Amino acid sequence: MKNLVYVIMYHYVRDLEHSRYPRIKGLDVDFFRQQIEFLKQNFTVITMEELICACNGRYELPEKAVLLTFDDGYLDHYMFVFPVLKAQNLQGSFFISAKTLKEHVLLDVNKIHYILASTKMKDLLPSVLERMDYYRGSEYDYPDNNMLFDKYAAKNRFDDKETIFVKRMLQTVLPQPVRSMICKDLFQQYVGVLEENMASELYLTPDQTRLMKNEGMYIGLHGYSHCWLGHMPEKEMQADISLALDVMSEYVDRKNWVMNYPYGSYNESLLKYISSCGCKLGLTTQVKAADLSECSRLTIPRLDTNDFPPVSENYKCRGEIL
Ligand SMILES: [Zn+2]
Known part of the structure; x- marks a missing residue:
């Protein structure tokens, strides 16, 4: 089967045990090295340019192709x-x-990641619910806590239902100003670091991005x-994309x-x-191997790093490559 590619998704990759937040959900850098070894021995790592060509029928995928994708622009990616x-x-x-x-x-x-890594759910959940009550009804309105909990607290394969509830409330469900106020507040209470200090040790800089691209x-x-x-x-939505394109135009080809x-x-x-803005491929978080003969090029599924050794062999149930 030459239409299949495993697109692997990574987030934090760091020396977790010796980091300040060992409970943050990430991949240990030793596991990362082992995983790359495993992939080199068992798969062929392709480039994004090759995947784009494969989607246009101008490149034949190798057997057992994988593509490595790293989300969120972390300094981890430059360092490790x-x-x-x-x-x-x-x-x-x-x-x-x-x-x-x-x-x-x-x-x-x-x-939200750092709040979750710095507190216990038995303390965090009541704090979130209390703040939701505090902001409800004045300038902002949203359903009561029980109704929201019933609707959104559903565990997924990485998080329990309480964690998913907290994440969804603070990521998307509550009105944007309320989410931001609660995030800021809880970050100060539980993490207690200046936000600008955390930002400067968390994200890639333009220089690092340029160097990696070069x-x-x-x-x-x-x-x-x-x-x-x-x-x-x-x-x-359009403003978010167009602003992103403006900022990223040094690093991306606006037509491709x-x-x-x-x-x-x-x-x-x-x-x-x-x-219409020149995007050629889109990557989702749907969990499976990408079969280019059936998936749309704008909705390509991915697997998680945790689906591969040394963490697990889940990838074997998520596609038909092997
Ligand atoms: Zn992300």
Whole structure:
């Protein structure tokens, strides 16, 4: 089967045990090195340019093809990922939320990760619910806590239902100003670090991004503010993409770029819009091997790093390559 490719998704990659936040959900750098070894021995790592050509019928995928994708533009990727890939002569594709490059501020998505890594759910959940009550009814309105919990607290394969509830409330469900206020507040209470300090040690800088691109890495779009784009009013969604394109234009070809949907969130009008703006491929978080003969090029599924050794062998049930 030559139409199949495993697109692997990575987020944090660091020396977790010796880091300040060992509970952050990421891949340990030793596991990363072992995984790259495993992939080199069992798969062929392709480049994004090859995948784009394969989608256009101008390149034949090798047997057991994999593509490595890294989300969110973390400094981890420069410190730990890039040297390993460079030494092995492999390409990674890095997707950066443009706001982190342009404004050097800490995104809510990352505040939530650090809040979760710094507290216990038995303390966090009541804090979130209490703040939801506090802001409800004045300027902002949204359903009561029980109704929201029943609707959104559903565990997925990586998080329990309480964690998913907290994430969804703070990522997308509550009105944007309320989410931001609660994230800021909880970050100060539980993490207690200046946001600008955290931002400067968390994200890639323009210089690092430039250097990685010059050394053969692929840079793509991950929106501007890391929003659930599929839930946004059309005008706001378009503004987020167009701002991201402006900031990223040094690193991406505006006529031929790749989108990675934050949270895997997209809808038909987003697909239409990015297509009209020169987007050639879109990466989702749907979990399976990508069969190019059946999936749309704007909704390519991916697997997680945790689906591969040394963490697990889940990839074997998610495609038909082997
Ligand atoms: Zn992301």
